[in-house]
Amino acid sequence: MINQEFKDMIQAPSVIRALAGYANRRGKEIGYENVFDYSLGNPSVPVPEELTKTMIELLNTKDSAYLHGYSPNPGNPMSREVTADHLNRVFGMDYTMDHIFMTSGAAGAVAHALRCVTKPGDEVLTFAPYFPEYNPYVNKTGAILKVVPADTTSFQINFDAFEEMLNPNVQAVLINTPNNPSGIVYSTETIQKLASILESKQKEYGHDIFIISDEPYREIVFAGVDAPYVSKFYDNTLSCYSYSKSMSIPGERLGYVAVNPRATDANLIVPMCCQISRGTGHNCPASLIQIAVAKCIDLTSDLSVYETNMNLIYNELVDLGFEVVKPGGTFYIFPKALEDDAVAFSEKAKKYDLILVPSDSFGVKGYFRMAYCIDTEKVERSLVALREFVKKEYGR
Amino acid sequence: MINQEFKDMIQAPSVIRALAGYANRRGKEIGYENVFDYSLGNPSVPVPEELTKTMIELLNTKDSAYLHGYSPNPGNPMSREVTADHLNRVFGMDYTMDHIFMTSGAAGAVAHALRCVTKPGDEVLTFAPYFPEYNPYVNKTGAILKVVPADTTSFQINFDAFEEMLNPNVQAVLINTPNNPSGIVYSTETIQKLASILESKQKEYGHDIFIISDEPYREIVFAGVDAPYVSKFYDNTLSCYSYSKSMSIPGERLGYVAVNPRATDANLIVPMCCQISRGTGHNCPASLIQIAVAKCIDLTSDLSVYETNMNLIYNELVDLGFEVVKPGGTFYIFPKALEDDAVAFSEKAKKYDLILVPSDSFGVKGYFRMAYCIDTEKVERSLVALREFVKKEYGR
Numbered sequence: 088m089i090n091q092e093f094k095d096m097i098q099a100p101s102v103i104r105a106l107a108g109y110a111n112r113r114g115k116e117i118g119y120e121n122v123f124d125y126s127l128g129n130p131s132v133p134v135p136e137e138l139t140k141t142m143i144e145l146l147n148t149k150d151s152a153y154l155h156g157y158s159p160n161p162g163n164p165m166s167r168e169v170t171a172d173h174l175n176r177v178f179g180m181d182y183t184m185d186h187i188f189m190t191s192g193a194a195g196a197v198a199h200a201l202r203c204v205t206k207p208g209d210e211v212l213t214f215a216p217y218f219p220e221y222n223p224y225v226n227k228t229g230a231i232l233k234v235v236p237a238d239t240t241s242f243q244i245n246f247d248a249f250e251e252m253l254n255p256n257v258q259a260v261l262i263n264t265p266n267n268p269s270g271i272v273y274s275t276e277t278i279q280k281l282a283s284i285l286e287s288k289q290k291e292y293g294h295d296i297f298i299i300s301d302e303p304y305r306e307i308v309f310a311g312v313d314a315p316y317v318s319k320f321y322d323n324t325l326s327c328y329s330y331s332k333s334m335s336i337p338g339e340r341l342g343y344v345a346v347n348p349r350a351t352d353a354n355l356i357v358p359m360c361c362q363i364s365r366g367t368g369h370n371c372p373a374s375l376i377q378i379a380v381a382k383c384i385d386l387t388s389d390l391s392v393y394e395t396n397m398n399l400i401y402n403e404l405v406d407l408g409f410e411v412v413k414p415g416g417t418f419y420i421f422p423k424a425l426e427d428d429a430v431a432f433s434e435k436a437k438k439y440d441l442i443l444v445p446s447d448s449f450g451v452k453g454y455f456r457m458a459y460c461i462d463t464e465k466v467e468r469s470l471v472a473l474r475e476f477v478k479k480e481y482g483r
Numbered sequence: 484m485i486n487q488e489f490k491d492m493i494q495a496p497s498v499i500r501a502l503a504g505y506a507n508r509r510g511k512e513i514g515y516e517n518v519f520d521y522s523l524g525n526p527s528v529p530v531p532e533e534l535t536k537t538m539i540e541l542l543n544t545k546d547s548a549y550l551h552g553y554s555p556n557p558g559n560p561m562s563r564e565v566t567a568d569h570l571n572r573v574f575g576m577d578y579t580m581d582h583i584f585m586t587s588g589a590a591g592a593v594a595h596a597l598r599c600v601t602k603p604g605d606e607v608l609t610f611a612p613y614f615p616e617y618n619p620y621v622n623k624t625g626a627i628l629k630v631v632p633a634d635t636t637s638f639q640i641n642f643d644a645f646e647e648m649l650n651p652n653v654q655a656v657l658i659n660t661p662n663n664p665s666g667i668v669y670s671t672e673t674i675q676k677l678a679s680i681l682e683s684k685q686k687e688y689g690h691d692i693f694i695i696s697d698e699p700y701r702e703i704v705f706a707g708v709d710a711p712y713v714s715k716f717y718d719n720t721l722s723c724y725s726y727s728k729s730m731s732i733p734g735e736r737l738g739y740v741a742v743n744p745r746a747t748d749a750n751l752i753v754p755m756c757c758q759i760s761r762g763t764g765h766n767c768p769a770s771l772i773q774i775a776v777a778k779c780i781d782l783t784s785d786l787s788v789y790e791t792n793m794n795l796i797y798n799e800l801v802d803l804g805f806e807v808v809k810p811g812g813t814f815y816i817f818p819k820a821l822e823d824d825a826v827a828f829s830e831k832a833k834k835y836d837l838i839l840v841p842s843d844s845f846g847v848k849g850y851f852r853m854a855y856c857i858d859t860e861k862v863e864r865s866l867v868a869l870r871e872f873v874k875k876e877y878g879r
Contacts, residue, residue, distance in 0.1 A: 090755065142542055295485065337553045338769065340767060362489045362492035367623070368591040368620065369765050373735045374735055
C-alpha cells in the first residue's frame with residue numbers, strides 16, 4: 088500500500104523551493120534577469136577550469152572500466168587517500184584513508200554520520216538558525232531533532248539554552264559552520280566552549296556525544312575571518328563535507344565523512360557507513376567525478392565573487408538601517424526584517440521583484456535570508472530595488 | 484553513541500565480497516589472469532564509444548552550471564522525458580516524465596520504491612534464488628523480507644509455495660528478471676500468472692500489492708528468448724532500472740524508478756520519492772552522467788560477449804554432466820553443485836583457481852553461481868581447469 092507518511096510530506100513543500108518556483112514563473116513574465124532571486128544556494132561561479140580539463144583528459148586516455156567501474160563501498164581508494172592527505176596538510180590532522188568515507192554530497196555524509204552514532208528515539212541537538220533540511224535528515228533516521236534557540240546578537244551559540252536542553256538522551260550535536268543561513272563562522276572560542284561542555288557531559292552521562300560537523304561552506308571564508316576546523320577541538324567529531332560549493336559541482340553529489348582518528352571506534356565508523364549504505368540504496372558517489380576531483384583536490388572555483396557581493400549587500404543594508412551581523416563566509420546573509428512578521432516582509436518584497444526567504448523555517452522569527460550566489464551586476468541592480476522597497480513600504 | 488546494529492553488521496561480510504577478496508589476493512600470488520574469478524557481477528565490456536564522446540563534447544561545449552548544477556529532486560527534466568519516451572517506444576508504454584524518478588542505480592531505485600509502498604512491519608516477498616542484497620534493501624526500511632522457495636526445475640516461480648506464503652500483510656513482491664543469480668528470464672506465462680494471483684489477492688485483501696521489478700539486466704537477453712516487460716502485465720508495478728550493466732557504468736550509479744501510469748496514486752509516487760530522498764541523503768544521481776546517458780538513451784555496450792561466454796560454459800557444464808538450466812540472459816549461470824554442500828564444492832574449486840559462489844546466500848542450497856562477465860579467452864582457459872576439477876575431485 089502507498090506509504091501515507093511520505094504521501095503526507097508532499098503537502099508541505101519547502102518555503103525556499105516555493106519561492107524559487109515563484110522566481111522562475113515571474114522570470115518568464117519579465118525576464119529572469121529582472122528578478123532579484125536570492126532564494127536558492129546554487130553556486131553561480133564556474134567549476135575550476137582544471138577540473139573540466141581533467142575530466143576530458145581522463146575520458147580521452149583512461150580505460151572505461153577504470154573510470155566507470157564499481158568503486159569499493161567506501162569510495163575510490165585513491166580518492167580517499169588524497170582526501171586524507173589534503174585534510175592533514177590543510178588542517179594539521181592525522182587522517183588515513185580508513186577514516187574517509189565518500190558520499191553523495193554533504194546530505195549523504197550527514198545521513199551516514201547520523202546513523203552511525205544515533206538510534207531511533209535518540210535526541211540530536213542543532214542550533215538556530217539552521218538549515219531546514221536537518222529536520223528530515225535527522226527525523227527520518229528515527230532520532231529526534233531539537234533546536235537550540237538562536238543567539239541573535241552574534242549568531243554564535245546560545246550556550247545557556249544549549250546547557251538547559253542537554254540531557255542523557257542527546258547522542259549527537261549537529262553544527263554548521265560557516266553557517267547557512269546566517270553566514271556566521273563559529274569562533275575558536277565558541278568551538279572550544281562547545282567541546283568543553285560536551286567533554287564534561289560525556290563523562291557525566293557515561294556515553295559518547297558526537298559532533299556532526301556539516302561543512303560544505305568551509306572554503307568560503309572572507310578576509311580577516313578565522314574558520315577553525317571543528318575536529319581539531321573535539322575527538323568525537325564526524326566532519327561532513329561536500330564539493331558542491333567549493334568546486335561549484337552540486338549536481339555531481341560528491342562529498343565525504345572524515346572520522347576523527349581519536350573518535351570512539353574511529354576505525355569502525357567507515358565500515359559501518361558501508362553497512363548503512365546497503366539499507367539506504369546509496370552505494371557510493373559517481374566514479375568519474377571522484378577520480379577527477381581527487382586529481383584537483385587543492386583547487387576551488389574562484390570564490391571571490393561571494394565576498395564582493397556580501398560587502399555590497401552588507402554595506403547597503405547597514406546604510407538602510409537594517410540590523411545585520413556581518414557574514415564571515417558562505418554566500419548567505421541574515422538580516423532582521425523591518426517588521427516582526429518576516430513572511431509578510433518577504434511577501435511585500437516580491438512587489439519589487441526581490442526574492443527574500445523569511446527566517447521562520449530556519450528556526451528564528453523576524454529575519455530573512457539572502458543567498459547572494461548570483462552575478463555582482465545583478466546584486467548592484469537589486470540594491471536599487473531594495474532601497475525603493477524599504478522607502479515605499481517602511482518609509483526609510 | 485555508536486549504533487550497535489550497524490557495528491554488528493560489519494561482522495557478517497558478504498560471501499561474494501569475501502570470494503572476490505580471495506581472488507584478488509590469489510591474483511597477487513599467481514597473476515590475476517590465472518585466477519578464474521567468477522565471483523563479481525562487474526561488467527567487463529567497455530562503455531558505448533558514443534557515450535564517452537558525448538561526455539567529452541558536453542565538457543568542451545557546455546556551461547559548467549548546466550553540466551554540474553543541482554538537478555531538480557526527481558532528476559534532470561530532459562533525462563526524465565527522454566527515459567519516458569524510450570520506454571514508450573521500446574515497450575509500448577505510456578509513461579510521461581512525471582512517472583520517472585532518477586536514482587543512484589537500481590539499488591537507489593529499489594530503496595525508493597520499497598519505501599513508497601511499504602511501511603515498517605509489512606511483508607515483502609521475493610523468489611529464490613535471489614540477490615542477497617535484498618535482505619538489507621528490504622529489512623532496513625523496517626519491512627520484512629520473506630523468501631519464496633525456488634522452483635529448481637526451471638527457476639521460474641514456485642507458485643504453490645508463493646500462494647501459501649501470501650497473506651494480508653504482504654504489501655509488495657520484489658522480482659528480478661532476467662535473474663541474478665539464475666540467468667533465467669521469467670516467461671510471459673509466469674508473469675501473467677503472477678499478475679493474476681496478485682490481482683485477485685488485492686481484491687481479497689482490499690489493498691494494493693505492488694510489484695517492485697528490479698530490471699538491471701533487461702537488455703542482456705540471449706537469442707530466441709522473449710523478455711516480457713513486467714509493467715505491461717500488472718498496473719501496480721514500479722520498474723527499477725540501472726544503466727550499470729547495459730552501458731557498463733556501474734560506478735556512475737545511474738538508474739530510475741518508472742511508475743506504471745495506471746498504478747494507484749501513480750502521479751504521487753515520484754513526489755513521494757523526492758520526500759524519501761530527503762531522509763536517506765540520496766538526493767539525485769550525478770548530473771553530467773544523467774545528461775550524457777539521456778543523449779545516448781538507445782545505445783548499449785556490445786553485450787554479445789556475455790552470450791558467447793554463456794554458450795561456452797553451458798555446453799561444457801552439460802558435457803561434464805552438471806544439472807543446469809540454460810540462462811536466457813544476464814551474465815550469470817546457476818548450475819547444481821556436484822555435492823549437496825555447495826560451500827564445500829566451492830572450497831574445493833579454489834584449488835583449481837576457480838572462484839565459484841556457493842548458492843546458500845541466494846536462498847537455495849546445493850547450487851553455485853558463475854558471473855561470466857570476463858574475457859572469453861579467460862573463460863576458455865577456465866574450462867580446462869573446470870574439467871580437471873570435476874575429474875580429480877568427483878571422478879567424472
